[in-house]
Amino acid sequence: MAxxxxxxxxxxxxxxxxxxxxxxxxxxxxxxxxxxxxxAAIFAGIGFIVALLVLAxxxxxxxxxxxxxxxxxxxxxxxxxxxxxxxxxxDVQPGARPTVQSDEGDEAP
Numbered sequence: 001m002a003x004x005x006x007x008x009x010x011x012x013x014x015x016x017x018x019x020x021x022x023x024x025x026x027x028x029x030x031x032x033x034x035x036x037x038x039x040a041a042i043f044a045g046i047g048f049i050v051a052l053l054v055l056a057x058x059x060x061x062x063x064x065x066x067x068x069x070x071x072x073x074x075x076x077x078x079x080x081x082x083x084x085x086x087x088x089x090x091d092v093q094p095g096a097r098p099t100v101q102s103d104e105g106d107e108a109p
Contacts, residue, residue, distance in 0.1 A: 023048030
């Protein structure tokens with residue numbers, strides 16, 4: 001396995017730092033509005049934990065390996081092959097009974 005780049009090594013520190021900024025902001029807002037240091041510290045701790053969990057889940061959802069998952073687009077039909085709408089419209093006549101192909105190639109009612 002190749003050595004991780006500097007950006008990959010510092011990614012966890014960036015997430016913790018951003019969670020710390022959210023925690024300080026939350027603690028400052030609660031502290032300035034209520035004037036209670038204990039309550040501000042509790043909300044800062046809760047804000048840190050919640051921000052850290054949310055950022056970690058978002059980092060897992062984004063992922064770092066673009067080739068890890070195949071694309072979700074369906075495969076394109078081959079050239080000359082009929083599409084689903086073309087096959088559905090073939091041999092459809094108003095008032096006609098549908099026919100079913102048997103294994104021998106004979107049409108069965």
